[in-house]
Amino acid sequence: MPDYKWPAMDKRRVMGKPIERIDGPEKASGRAKYSTDIKLPNMLYGMLLTSPYAHAKVRSIDVSQAEKIPGVKGVTVIAGPGTELQWQGAEIAAVAAEREELALDAVRAIKVDYEVLNDHFVREEDFAKAQAAQKVQPSGEVVTGDPDQAFKEAEVVSEGEYGIPVLTHCCLESHGQTLAWNGEKMEYFPSTQNVSGIAGDLAKQLEIPAEQIHAHQDHMGGGFGSKFQSDRWAAEAAKLSKGAGGRPVRLHLDRRTELQIAGCRPSFFGKIKLGAKKDGTITAWDSTTWSTGGLGGGGLNAQLMPYVYREVPNRRINHSSIVTHTGGARAWRAPNHPQVSFLTCSAMDDLAAKLRLDPLELFIKNANYTARANVYVSQLKKAAEMVNWKSNWHQRGDSGTGPIKRGLGIGVGTWQGLGHNATCKATIHPDGGVEVELGSQDLGTGTRTIIKQVASESLGVPMKDIKLNIGDNRYPVAGASGGSTTVGGVSAATRKATLNALEKLFEAVAGGLGAPAAELEAVDGKIQVKGNPSKSMTWKEACRKIGVTPITATGENNNRFPGGLIDGGVGGVQIADVNVDVETGVVKINKIAVAQDCGLIINPKTAASQCYGAVIMSVCGALMEERVMDAQTGVFLNAEMEFYKLAGIKDIGDIEVHLDIVPEYDARGVIGLGEPPVVPGIAAIANAVTNAIGVRVPTIPLTPRRVLDALAANERRRS
Amino acid sequence: MGSKRDSDIQKKPKTGFSRRGFMRGVGLGGGAIGTALLEKEAVAAPPPAAAASGPGEVPISLWVNGKEHKLNVEPRVTLLDALRDHLSYTGAKRVCDRGTCGACTVILDGKAVYACSVLAIDAQGRKIQTVEGLSQGSELHPVMKAFVHHDAQQCGFCTPGFVVAAKAFLDEHPNPSDDQVRDGLGGNLCRCGTYVGIRQAVLEAAKGMRG
Ligand code: FES
Ligand code: FES
Numbered sequence: 001m002p003d004y005k006w007p008a009m010d011k012r013r014v015m016g017k018p019i020e021r022i023d024g025p026e027k028a029s030g031r032a033k034y035s036t037d038i039k040l041p042n043m044l045y046g047m048l049l050t051s052p053y054a055h056a057k058v059r060s061i062d063v064s065q066a067e068k069i070p071g072v073k074g075v076t077v078i079a080g081p082g083t084e085l086q087w088q089g090a091e092i093a094a095v096a097a098e099r100e101e102l103a104l105d106a107v108r109a110i111k112v113d114y115e116v117l118n119d120h121f122v123r124e125e126d127f128a129k130a131q132a133a134q135k136v137q138p139s140g141e142v143v144t145g146d147p148d149q150a151f152k153e154a155e156v157v158s159e160g161e162y163g164i165p166v167l168t169h170c171c172l173e174s175h176g177q178t179l180a181w182n183g184e185k186m187e188y189f190p191s192t193q194n195v196s197g198i199a200g201d202l203a204k205q206l207e208i209p210a211e212q213i214h215a216h217q218d219h220m221g222g223g224f225g226s227k228f229q230s231d232r233w234a235a236e237a238a239k240l241s242k243g244a245g246g247r248p249v250r251l252h253l254d255r256r257t258e259l260q261i262a263g264c265r266p267s268f269f270g271k272i273k274l275g276a277k278k279d280g281t282i283t284a285w286d287s288t289t290w291s292t293g294g295l296g297g298g299g300l301n302a303q304l305m306p307y308v309y310r311e312v313p314n315r316r317i318n319h320s321s322i323v324t325h326t327g328g329a330r331a332w333r334a335p336n337h338p339q340v341s342f343l344t345c346s347a348m349d350d351l352a353a354k355l356r357l358d359p360l361e362l363f364i365k366n367a368n369y370t371a372r373a374n375v376y377v378s379q380l381k382k383a384a385e386m387v388n389w390k391s392n393w394h395q396r397g398d399s400g401t402g403p404i405k406r407g408l409g410i411g412v413g414t415w416q417g418l419g420h421n422a423t424c425k426a427t428i429h430p431d432g433g434v435e436v437e438l439g440s441q442d443l444g445t446g447t448r449t450i451i452k453q454v455a456s457e458s459l460g461v462p463m464k465d466i467k468l469n470i471g472d473n474r475y476p477v478a479g480a481s482g483g484s485t486t487v488g489g490v491s492a493a494t495r496k497a498t499l500n501a502l503e504k505l506f507e508a509v510a511g512g513l514g515a516p517a518a519e520l521e522a523v524d525g526k527i528q529v530k531g532n533p534s535k536s537m538t539w540k541e542a543c544r545k546i547g548v549t550p551i552t553a554t555g556e557n558n559n560r561f562p563g564g565l566i567d568g569g570v571g572g573v574q575i576a577d578v579n580v581d582v583e584t585g586v587v588k589i590n591k592i593a594v595a596q597d598c599g600l601i602i603n604p605k606t607a608a609s610q611c612y613g614a615v616i617m618s619v620c621g622a623l624m625e626e627r628v629m630d631a632q633t634g635v636f637l638n639a640e641m642e643f644y645k646l647a648g649i650k651d652i653g654d655i656e657v658h659l660d661i662v663p664e665y666d667a668r669g670v671i672g673l674g675e676p677p678v679v680p681g682i683a684a685i686a687n688a689v690t691n692a693i694g695v696r697v698p699t700i701p702l703t704p705r706r707v708l709d710a711l712a713a714n715e716r717r718r719s
Numbered sequence: 720m721g722s723k724r725d726s727d728i729q730k731k732p733k734t735g736f737s738r739r740g741f742m743r744g745v746g747l748g749g750g751a752i753g754t755a756l757l758e759k760e761a762v763a764a765p766p767p768a769a770a771a772s773g774p775g776e777v778p779i780s781l782w783v784n785g786k787e788h789k790l791n792v793e794p795r796v797t798l799l800d801a802l803r804d805h806l807s808y809t810g811a812k813r814v815c816d817r818g819t820c821g822a823c824t825v826i827l828d829g830k831a832v833y834a835c836s837v838l839a840i841d842a843q844g845r846k847i848q849t850v851e852g853l854s855q856g857s858e859l860h861p862v863m864k865a866f867v868h869h870d871a872q873q874c875g876f877c878t879p880g881f882v883v884a885a886k887a888f889l890d891e892h893p894n895p896s897d898d899q900v901r902d903g904l905g906g907n908l909c910r911c912g913t914y915v916g917i918r919q920a921v922l923e924a925a926k927g928m929r930g
Contacts, residue, residue, distance in 0.1 A: 021872075027878050099793070173876045652915075
């Protein structure tokens with residue numbers, strides 16, 4: 001068995017280099033094809049009719065007028081008479097037509113008689129109202145140590161209330177698929193994070209064997225955790241296609257529906273009480289929190305608190321789920337973590353302010369409560385240096401007399417990111433060609449690029465000479481891309497497959513080079529005797545010795561046995577530097593400093609992009625993003641991108657990323673970097689705003705209105 | 720939008736905040752940024768969801784990337800849908816479908832517009848340039864090269880729109896400052912968060928295009 005371990009940092013030729021993403025030209029030129037771009041001959045356009053009400057019952061549904069419209073080729077009823085619709089946007093019917101406009105006409109021609117159910121919608125922000133409406137599901141109290149005694153003995157007790165609303169994924173490519181039947185078989189072009197698994201999921205819905213579905217995806221326009229399953233709309237498209245004799249159907253959600261039903265991130269609200277010594281050592285924690293993930297309630301793990309600072313000795317945690325008639329939650333980049341980070345770091349920052357301590361010191365002082373004190377202390381110091389904390393930090397609110405207040409704030413995060421299970425197949429052809437195959441997907445994270453880097457490093461063959469096949473369920477199974485598990489999974493599997501293939505090549509040429517296979521190495525397009533480059537042959541010459549049958553080998557990553565190639569568990573710190581105009585309430589990001597530990601980095605360029613992107617998502621979440629539900633009707637008021645705000649290029653300030661690319665961390669192996677940097681940003685920005693204006697804005701996003709309200713409330717308290 | 724947008728902004732007093740940032744202050748009360756600008760472009764059209772049913776398809780011709788295309792569309796069909804579904808120019812993407820995100824940006828008579836907010840019938844007789852028309856065969860446009868070089872894309876779904884908007888912006892601002900880039904590309908949105916790379920890419924492309 002070859003020795004799979006990664007080459008030493010200073011010996012790597014391709015890995016560790018900031019190589020441009022290999023599918024960059026295709027994307028930048030507009031040639032890259034996404035699910036929504038696929039147009040098949042004779043294709044029909046599908047569309048859904050969805051519920052305008054948050055809670056209603058279908059009394060009757062009449063599709064006859066829709067079916068009569070010329071060009072309409074099929075109508076399926078999803079919610080027949082008697083069906084209860086549990087949230088706005090719930091699927092009622094689907095149509096397929098020769099043109100999208102006709103599909104729209106057909107959707108409008110469907111007559112539904114609704115019984116609007118008369119239970120008042122509850123916004124989960126309002127715990128008391130939710131309780132009165134019996135929509136609260138407590139998940140029980142968890143007590144560690146003796147919090148009552150600890151609070152009694154505490155030299156200081158700090159209390160605060162915090163809230164973070166539901167966000168949606170708002171993937172720029174909407175959810176959906178293009179598909180077509182060919183007899184019993186289906187060609188399926190989804191937009192998915194789960195190429196190897198999604199056909200099986202659709203097959204289950206359709207009650208057919210999974211082998212009948214061929215799933216293929218070259219590119220996808222964003223998932224962030226919301227695109228693992230095939231969903232109802234795929235099943236309906238399949239039925240419409242079948243009903244139209246197998247004609248292809250393309251059906252993607254319109255923006256409004258995507259925001260309403262294609263996944264969201266649970267909210268998190270609550271009160272936190274901290275007990276501490278005067279020197280800032282935290283001794284007691286008490287949190288009472290609630291959240292909603294929709295009709296199923298919760299979706300949030302409050303037991304992750306106190307976040308990162310897990311080992312506060314005495315703690316009481318209460319959490320409840322609130323049932324709401326809203327589209328269900330789905331994994332959203334780093335599920336749970338940004339929310340619990342925001343609440344925990346806000347409470348710690350409030351404690352520091354109460355003690356008139358520098359929060360940086362308080363975060364450092366309590367580092368022993370974290371799982372990796374050294375990492376956090378060094379990152380806190382690094383990030384502080386990046387924003388010049390020493391000269392720029394001031395006590396909360398001591399930000400001068402002018403209307404523009406500057407402030408700094410800290411957020412922390414952690415994530416697992418251990419590689420998923422994946423199998424890779426490597427083929428070496430007699431003509432020297434190399435092929436690498438995995439049923440994985442590149443969400444835009446750079447997966448294609450890093451796989452080729454690993455293969456090139458292992459085989460000594462230039463990246464451009466390696467043919468990479470991913471994005472198809474005919475290739476060996478690779479895990480879904482979620483939880484930052486892809487880079488570890490595919491890099492380890494590729495490393496093993498390519499080295500396994502190379503071993504066979506060594507055996508084929510050992511005789512010719514007059515050395516045992518174990519003495520050979522592949523370097524710079526040559527096979528040579530280790531340490532003796534004069535005894536070598538070119539890659540092509542070597543491959544000619546294979547004979548007529550190509551060499552194939554597989555390699556598998558099993559994450560229960562990482563074997564030194566991959567690891568999980570990183571820490572990260574971000575510090576935000578903001579300006580707040582207290583006359584307008586507008587928050588402006590000056591800078592966000594990112595200190596992230598990351599294991600072995602295969603491509604520092606795409607790794608940095610992950611960090612930038614994650615920080616920008618945090619800016620969106622901290623300052624503008626929010627699902628706004630009408631308190632009476634449960635209607636999603638801002639379900640259009642005009643009003644569901646995302647940050648633009650001018651809103652993000654400067655972002656400086658420091659990745660700890662050092663032998664000490666490198667030795668751990670590859671660790672996923674998709675989620676870790678998306679965690680601390682919201683907490684950091686919220687704390688920075690508090691530091692600037694001298695008062696906590698309890699609920700994010702920190703819109704001008706919320707900022708001004710908090711300032712006004714503070715003034716009322718004072719006078 | 721695009722270059723036109725930029726010149727609009729330049730006339731306004733500098734507040735240090737983006738329009739998007741300003742608008743969100745009024746929450747749901749804010750109007751669409753795109754709409755106001757599109758009025759100036761005189762190419763605004765109601766979004767298709769609000770359009771009345773047409774009198775059936777009418778023959779039109781569109782002049783795309785120097786090539787004439789004859790097609791039949793209903794009057795309510797947007798330029799974006801005509802390009803994507805009736806022809807095969809799928810570089811421009813449909814994302815918000817109402818003039819907010821810029822993913823559908825094309826150049827119409829030299830100006831960047833949101834193709835989702837222009838009716839196909841209104842684009843007749845005008846020069847339409849899509850992202851496909853910017854590269855010469857397999858040779859990438861300098862803006863595209865710079866996007867690749869600075870990793871100004873992740874999922875890439877917003878990228879063609881950004882590339883076209885950047886090209887139109889640079890046509891009017893061959894020597895932009897960093898601030899101008901931030902203003903000039905404020906009409907496009909990216910969910911993956913590639914703005915850092917985009918800023919660098921546009922500045923580099925400007926240098927490259929000046930030669
Ligand atoms: S799709 Fe046209 S602006 Fe968003
Ligand atoms: S790169 Fe994904 S939306 Fe911009």
